[in-house]
Amino acid sequence: MNNILKKSAVLTVLVFSFFSCKDLTELNVNPNGVQPELVNPNLVLPTVLSETGKAVVNLGFQDIAGVVQHTQKDAWFSSHNDYDWGGDQSWTPYYDLLRNNDLLYQRAVAMNLEYHQGVALVMKSMIFGLITDIWGDAPYTNGLKGEQGGADFITPKYDDQQTIYTGILSDLDKAATLLSKPKASYSSIVENTDFYYNGDPAKWQKLANSLKLRYLMRISAKQPDVAKAGIEKIMANPTQYPIIDDASADATMAYAGNNSGDSWPSNTVYDVSGSNYRRLKMCTTLVKPMQATNDPRLAVWAKKVEIPLAVDATLPAGTDKIVNGIRYLSPDKVGTTAIDTDPNYVGLPPSVSQLPSGYNFNPTPGQTSYNPHVSYLNEIYMQAKGTLLKARLMSAAEVHFILAEAAQKGWAAGDAKTHYEAAIKASLTAWGLTSSYNTFIAQKGVAYDGTLAQLIGQKWIASWTNATEAWFDYRRTGLPVLTPGPAAKRKALPLRFYYMRDELNLNKTNSGAAIEKLETTANSQSDGKNSAWSKGWLVQGTGKPW
Structure with missing residues (x-):
């Protein structure tokens, strides 16, 4: 015990001697981390880009893909298929991203790094755009x-959507100017920290101007004069306002595939159970129009059905057998039950029932989500990474569809026809199908007919894995015409996320004021104003989508 006390006394003397020689500000430096006021922007940039990319996929490949009927789930499905969301749709991860991005911007300003400032403003616009698009009014x-x-x-007021979109458009203007110089004019660009464009300011400038087109079209029903003037200004001077006009400039992020946190979300490499992959099926609503036009993307996104069904009236009553890989049923076995006998691709109908895993005479319904009579996604979605497994944040296809609509x-x-066709070609190119363009564009239903329904319908298809954009287009136009299935929570598609409970409790006054500005509908009345079926400013008075 005495030896321990002696050692403690010596240690105390040494510690006080150390402190006496050090300024308190020096002692306040974390030896295992980087002080925010000293951090190099290149250390923050990868986090902002990667986490934003993952957030876009987590929305557009998951529940929002269920809303716009790109996909459906056949087990643990109620959130995806039926819009059973509740009040815990938190925007905290988005604001965490924005705080990191704000640090990136502030450090870039302090170090006079214009490239990093421009990138940070683009990312700020994209993330705040997601927040106001999804929830409505928000702290800005x-x-x-x-x-x-x-x-x-600490409990900030909520800015209205109009203010937020105005701020986004202003920030994108600033970003485009900051990013308008040749690459050699910038300093401290570290290419491998930029997961989107490998440190290319020209492509970031294109993204800034293209995002501006997105948000101008977003507000076009509420502020048509602003949208018209803004889009025409960009298009009048392509040298000053370059845009993403071909797929080589798409804003995408590849997945690293090193662990579960940086791999494609449905992969079976780290999810050894394969549950995330097996549960997710193509939706009938998407499969049918793609089949009708021989869309080559269908084979890239989906597998052919493992065991097709066939109903044969010549078979004896009670027949249910598999012959040469086809399951044959006599009519009495089917009765009045809906059945899909397509020999190639079978989708899962939207909100088909309280037991979607039983669809199409699945012999083993249940949470195991094995159904040989409904198409799975293509095997590429079992991988952790791959050339097509990318977060797709903004594309030439989207840009040309926007301009065709304008x-x-x-x-x-x-x-309009030229932009529409360029959009189709850009989408096929992004999925490695450029050679299929000439045949596909000549298909009935694809060849340009001048209607908004066709344009938005093709844009809806092209937004695969980025279904949030299809949702926002549907909300703005009512297209494509989508009908909830019989088990859905409401008889209309939802329009927004609920404000989360923490905001309602901790920022009650400001969240309450935002909620009061929402417009209730026939589908939202049982929830009150804070409903997924209430209308925010963006769609109030437009008569859309329903």
């Missing part, structure tokens, strides 16, 4: 100032 002006203290910052409105945005 004071949303990232919590460290300053005071009620205005041209259909009579705005000076070019020729």
Whole structure:
């Protein structure tokens, strides 16, 4: 015991001697980390880009793909198929991203790094765009100032959607200017920290201008004059305002595939049970129109059905047998039950029942989600990474569809048919199918007919894995016409996420004021105003989508 006390006394003397020689500010440096006020922007950039990319996929390949009927799930399905969301749809991860991005921006300003400033403004616009698109009014002006203290910052007011979109458009203008110089004019670009464009400012400038097209079209029903003027300004001067006009400039992020956190979400490499992959099926709503036009993307996205069904009236009553890989049923075995006998691709209908795993006479319904009579996704979605397994944040296809719609409105945005066809070609190119373009564009239903329904319908298909954009287009246009299935929570598609319970409890005054501005509908009345079926500013008074 005495020896321990002696050693403790010596240690105490040494510690005090060390502290006496050090300034307190020096001692306050974390030896195992990087001080925020000293961090190099290149250390923050990868986190912002990778986490944003994953967030886009987690929305557009998961529950929102269920909303717009790209996919359905046949086990643990109620959130995906039936919109059974509740009140825990948190925006906290998005604001965490924004705080990291704000640190990136502030450090870039302090170090006079214009490339990093421009990139940070683009990412700020994209993330705040997601927040207001999904929830509606949200903390914006004071949303990232919590460290300053005071009620205005700790419990910030909610800015209205119009203010947020105006701010986004302004920030994208600033970003495009900051990113307008040749690459050699910038300093401290570390290419491998940029998971989207490998440090290419010209492509980031294209993304800034293309995002501006997205948000101008987003507000077009509420502020048509602003949208028209903004789109026409960009299109009038392509040298000053370059855009993503071919698939080589798409804003995408490949998955690293090193662990479960940086791999494609349905992979079976790290999810050894394979549950995430098996549960997710193509939706009938998407499969049928793709089959009708011989869409080559269907074979890239889905597998052919393992065991097709066939109903044969010549078979004896009670027949149910597999012959040469086909399951044959006599009519009495089927009765009045809906059945899909397509020999190639079979989708799962939207919200088909309280037991979607039983669809199409699955012999083993249940949570195991094995159904040989419904198409699985293509095997590529079992992999952790791959050339096609990318977060797709903005594409040439989307840009050309936006411009085709603008041209259909009579705005000076070019020729609608030319943009429509360029959009189709860009989408096929992104999925490795450029050689299929000439045949596909000549198909009945694909060849341009000048209607908004066709344009938005093809844009809806092209938004595969980024279904949030299809959701926002549906909300704005009511297209494509989508009908909930019989087991859905409401008889209409949802329009927004619920404000989360923490906000309702901890920022009650400001969240309450935002909720009061929502417009109730026939589908939202049982929830009150804070409903997924209430209308925010963006669709109020438009008569859309229902």
